[in-house]
Amino acid sequence: MTDVDRQTQLAREHRERQEQRSKDTGNSRRNTVIGALLGVVLVAGGVIAAVTLMGNDDSKAPDAAAPADSASASASASASPGASVPAALPTTDAKPAGVTCEYRKDDTGAPAKKVGMPPAKPDTRGKNMVITTNQGTIVIQLATAQTPCTVNSFEFLAKKNFFDNTRCHRLATPETVGLGMLQCGDPLAKGDAKHSTDGTGGPGYLFADENLGGIPLGRATVAMAQASEDANSNGSQFFISFSDENTQLTSSGAAFTPFGVVTKGMDVIDKIAKGGIIPFNGDPLADVRGEGSNAPKLPVIIKDLRITR
Numbered sequence: 001m002t003d004v005d006r007q008t009q010l011a012r013e014h015r016e017r018q019e020q021r022s023k024d025t026g027n028s029r030r031n032t033v034i035g036a037l038l039g040v041v042l043v044a045g046g047v048i049a050a051v052t053l054m055g056n057d058d059s060k061a062p063d064a065a066a067p068a069d070s071a072s073a074s075a076s077a078s079a080s081p082g083a084s085v086p087a088a089l090p091t092t093d094a095k096p097a098g099v100t101c102e103y104r105k106d107d108t109g110a111p112a113k114k115v116g117m118p119p120a121k122p123d124t125r126g127k128n129m130v131i132t133t134n135q136g137t138i139v140i141q142l143a144t145a146q147t148p149c150t151v152n153s154f155e156f157l158a159k160k161n162f163f164d165n166t167r168c169h170r171l172a173t174p175e176t177v178g179l180g181m182l183q184c185g186d187p188l189a190k191g192d193a194k195h196s197t198d199g200t201g202g203p204g205y206l207f208a209d210e211n212l213g214g215i216p217l218g219r220a221t222v223a224m225a226q227a228s229e230d231a232n233s234n235g236s237q238f239f240i241s242f243s244d245e246n247t248q249l250t251s252s253g254a255a256f257t258p259f260g261v262v263t264k265g266m267d268v269i270d271k272i273a274k275g276g277i278i279p280f281n282g283d284p285l286a287d288v289r290g291e292g293s294n295a296p297k298l299p300v301i302i303k304d305l306r307i308t309r
Contacts, residue, residue, distance in 0.1 A: 138265030167191030180243025202235030
């Protein structure tokens with residue numbers, strides 16, 4: 001059996017276990033991103049890299065077709081922290097004129113900080129999202145034309161000060177889970193790697209995926225976080241990628257809305273990544289099993305999040 005065959009078998013077996021566990025537990029958690037989709041364990045040089053979707057929001061099965069690429073191919077091509085950052089989004093002639101957004105009540109029972117519902121008619125003038133944290137400022141160029149409803153939601157929540165004084169609760173690294181991303185946006189998260197509820201919170205509403213496949217989920221991409229099995233269940237959680245390892249998420253067929261790229265502040269993200277993780281309850285692989293989130297050792301507190309035009 002080749003390595004690729006073995007990895008494919010492991011992924012299939014892991015997914016079957018996840019499906020069975022979902023049936024047993026009834027989807028009570030909404031761990032937003034990447035709770036163990038691939039489940040492929042790569043052993044190289046004595047380092048175990050568990051390739052899994054970050055566990056955050058739990059939604060429904062992705063309706064996007066999975067490319068035929070093998071996840072293992074992208075797993076071997078991670079970018080170093082010093083890799084180049086995209087200067088701008090891919091150009092497009094797409095215009096969001098006439099778009100109407102649908103936001104629906106989150107009836108999953110997930111914890112929420114409710115501030116109302118965004119307007120159905122999106123404001124398409126947003127150009128950048130500026131996140132001021134205790135570790136530094138991050139500027140994200142928004143794909144407003146491709147993701148008008150996502151940007152509209154962020155602008156609405158930002159005006160309500162929804163993200164102020166919230167903690168980025170999850171840090172996934174290639175060494176621990178085979179991915180490289182910082183996850184934020186749970187308004188109730190403690191970010192201390194002790195609370196299994198971290199990654200389950202949201203704004204009390206959900207909305208559909210946009211722009212799937214429109215921007216590669218590599219370094220500097222910013223995307224919505226939702227459970228790998230729950231498409232069209234976006235809330236307020238998002239992740240910032242600092243590694244090209246994350247392109248395997250697209251290859252796996254998972255649905256994550258990419259809505260921007262970091263144009264300033266990747267040095268802040270790299271600093272947080274280099275600071276390492278606090279393993280959930282002392283066990284870094286608990287994150288892989290979907291039991292809780294490994295938190296960044298350097299606390300990341302969002303002081304302010306705003307949309308600029």
